[in-house]
Amino acid sequence: MDAPTRLLIHGAGGRMGQALQRLCREGEGCEVVAAVSRRVESRVVDGIPQFAASELAGVPEYDAAVDFSLPEGFDAILDLCLQRGKPLASGTTGLSSGQQSALDAAAMRIPLVWASNFSLGVAVLHDLVERAARALPGWDCDIVEAHHARKLDAPSGTALTLGMAAGEGGATPRYASIRAGDIVGEHLVQFSGIGERVELVHRATNRDIFARGALHAARALVGREPGRYRVRDLLD
């Protein structure tokens, strides 16, 4: 059997970080060697070593990093992966255009993937949206996304990426955001013509779909040439 992939999880104390740590404890072929959050209360939780963001430079050796933090924490994990020459799988949304450019530059030196949504369903939805936009020229295109009340960025990263797919197909999307309750993540892309409407919808009901996708991507990056990979490049 292959040795488990040694992972650094950045943003470990958050909703996604907790899901990632639980899945790694349950299997997934990964061992978490460092769980990094803004602040830590205990040095070890369920056998996983915990580090504060201020201690990032001192984390132990790892094979790949998985980042689900916030834009203000993103630069530090990208820098660490560059210094150590290690792959990075990031799902942090709300990044600035400068941070996206930094990802492009880093991809000359390390293998990395950034995805606004690591679910398989949304990967398929991108293609459907582009195809619908191409087939329905002149129709109105609206993207409505709904997330839990604590989500900070709007529109969601997924909505913006779906908007780019619609744009590739020639549409000019408008965005609307709902922040309510504990909604995991829902995206509706609506094309409206005269007398008819096409609706493409994805509903996430569990964060494990994102976490599994990111863990798979992180493992798949190990040993690859430097480059900016897409989720679909890393599917089996």
Ligand SMILES: NC(=O)C1=CN([C@@H]2O[C@H](COP(=O)(O)OP(=O)(O)OC[C@H]3O[C@@H](n4cnc5c(N)ncnc54)[C@H](OP(=O)(O)O)[C@@H]3O)[C@@H](O)[C@H]2O)C=CC1
């Ligand atoms: N691409 C995808 O498939 C998905 C992307 N996301 C995105 O992932 C990100 C995280 O989401 P979620 O888990 O819900 O958010 P949370 O707010 O629950 O968690 C954020 C985590 O990041 C940590 N953090 C914040 N600032 C820093 C920093 N400066 N340095 C290090 N760590 C920091 C927080 O630390 P502390 O615990 O100490 O506060 C916390 O652990 C968001 O951008 C979200 O949009 C979410 C789901 C799926």
Ligand SMILES: O=C(O)C1=N[C@H](C(=O)O)C[C@H](O)C1
């Ligand atoms: O913050 C979240 O929760 C999510 N964020 C991502 C986004 O901004 O699109 C992906 C998913 O929808 C959940």
